[in-house]
Amino acid sequence: MSEQKRSFSHVIRERYCKGCSVCVAFCPKQVLVLKNGKVFAERPEQCIGCRLCEMRCPDYAIEIVETGLDKPVEKDAACVDYSVPPEANHA
Amino acid sequence: MSESLDYFRQNRLPHIWCPGCGHGTVTGALTRTLAKLGIDKNNVVVVSGIGCSSRASGYLDFDTIHTAHGRAIAFATGIKLSRPDMKVIVMTGDGDCTAIGGNHFIHAARRNIDITTIVMNNSNYGMTSGQYSPMTPTGMLGTTAPYGNVERPFDLGKLAIACGATYVGRSTSYHVQLLGELLEKALLNKGFSVVEAVVGCPTYFGRKNKLGGAVDMFTWQKDHAVNVKAAAVMAPEKLEGKFLIGELYNQAAPEFTAQYDALIESVRRKFDNFQGGVRGCAQNSD
Ligand SMILES: Cc1ncc(C[n+]2csc(CCOP(=O)(O)OP(=O)(O)O)c2C)c(N)n1
Ligand code: SF4
Ligand code: SF4
Ligand code: SF4
Numbered sequence: 001m002s003e004q005k006r007s008f009s010h011v012i013r014e015r016y017c018k019g020c021s022v023c024v025a026f027c028p029k030q031v032l033v034l035k036n037g038k039v040f041a042e043r044p045e046q047c048i049g050c051r052l053c054e055m056r057c058p059d060y061a062i063e064i065v066e067t068g069l070d071k072p073v074e075k076d077a078a079c080v081d082y083s084v085p086p087e088a089n090h091a
Numbered sequence: 092m093s094e095s096l097d098y099f100r101q102n103r104l105p106h107i108w109c110p111g112c113g114h115g116t117v118t119g120a121l122t123r124t125l126a127k128l129g130i131d132k133n134n135v136v137v138v139s140g141i142g143c144s145s146r147a148s149g150y151l152d153f154d155t156i157h158t159a160h161g162r163a164i165a166f167a168t169g170i171k172l173s174r175p176d177m178k179v180i181v182m183t184g185d186g187d188c189t190a191i192g193g194n195h196f197i198h199a200a201r202r203n204i205d206i207t208t209i210v211m212n213n214s215n216y217g218m219t220s221g222q223y224s225p226m227t228p229t230g231m232l233g234t235t236a237p238y239g240n241v242e243r244p245f246d247l248g249k250l251a252i253a254c255g256a257t258y259v260g261r262s263t264s265y266h267v268q269l270l271g272e273l274l275e276k277a278l279l280n281k282g283f284s285v286v287e288a289v290v291g292c293p294t295y296f297g298r299k300n301k302l303g304g305a306v307d308m309f310t311w312q313k314d315h316a317v318n319v320k321a322a323a324v325m326a327p328e329k330l331e332g333k334f335l336i337g338e339l340y341n342q343a344a345p346e347f348t349a350q351y352d353a354l355i356e357s358v359r360r361k362f363d364n365f366q367g368g369v370r371g372c373a374q375n376s377d
């Protein structure tokens with residue numbers, strides 16, 4: 001076991017995903033599919049972490065986190081406190 | 092990405108743009124670039140006009156102003172002159188920037204004022220349901236061009252260079268990494284910077300011209316864009332029907348607000364040397 005395989009996990013914010021399929025169509029490793037109109041990581045073990053899905057997504061609905069190094073801090077739309085206006089966090 | 096989401100008003104997500112609309116990809120590229128550069132969000136002002144693309148200002152978590160149609164650059168000029176320390180970014184569309192706002196655009200470029208202008212070019216007026224714009228290619232359909240557009244489109248890159256912009260680049264929503272690189276250089280350029288992002292409007296331009304859905308519009312960009320570096324060694328007939336992406340121009344020139352500050356300084360010095368700075372009118376003798 002000389003070569004260590006990097007692994008990635010996919011944070012998906014279903015509430016934001018509009019099912020446009022852009023991430024699915026251009027993933028170089030066919031990792032993603034649409035399931036019930038939302039993106040789903042069907043073959044996460046094939047992901048090479050290029051983040052093209054994340055960058056092309058028009059909706060901030062998918063994010064790649066490298067696992068194995070640090071555990072991802074799962075941040076889902078459901079966890080955001082919408083009662084706090086973003087301006088409140090300004091210095 | 093979580094860091095870049097900090098620059099977005101997350102309570103406004105999901106945003107209003109249609110599924111697969113390239114405006115979202117461009118806005119994402121901007122927030123990622125600002126996060127990468129570590130720019131303090133209190134030092135950024137985003138200004139936009141009217142259009143689907145211009146709605147970006149309402150989503151970005153900076154001091155933002157959503158102005159009148161075509162007038163984003165005029166407002167941005169005022170903001171930059173009063174607060175030259177701020178980073179001023181204009182988010183605009185092909186219609187907003189080159190039709191009603193064309194005059195502001197050419198003069199801001201001529202002055203080389205330090206504003207970064209991001210033009211989301213979807214080849215039509217998306218917001219008002221697909222009229223042709225000054226950047227709709229000849230022959231394409233629009234609600235105001237039912238038999239095909241007879242006009243010739245602007246080449247925004249050439250226009251910006253001819254008018255005096257000091258940084259000009261073009262990319263697409265498909266070439267999102269390149270888009271990020273261009274945005275980074277544009278934001279760091281001290282002067283008028285223009286980045287044109289060729290994007291798809293699947294809802295109007297795509298449907299009217301039977302180009303398919305969002306994925307097909309991204310594929311179209313992939314197939315029709317040629318990097319300037321590759322184009323330099325390509326035969327002209329191979330470039331037929333294609334458009335250039337990459338850094339189109341990058342050359343420093345005196346910046347407007349810096350020149351203006353220098354002028355104020357020199358005038359002030361002149362008056363201060365005059366009798367201890369008495370500024371009263373000489374004729375006001377009593
Ligand atoms: C003074 C004025 N004239 C016309 C309009 C109608 N109008 C709204 S958006 C728009 C065009 C927007 O096109 P573009 O800038 O390309 O934005 P897109 O929606 O394509 O992103 C027009 C003509 C207006 N709002 N105000
Ligand atoms: S990071 Fe790259 S390989 Fe992994 S899912 Fe996204 S596009 Fe596919
Ligand atoms: S994750 Fe983004 S790119 Fe993928 S289908 Fe959903 S909205 Fe479209
Ligand atoms: S109408 Fe066109 S430009 Fe406007 S949000 Fe929809 S796809 Fe985007």
Ligand SMILES: [Mg+2]
Binds near residue numbers: 142184186211213224
């Ligand atoms: Mg437009």
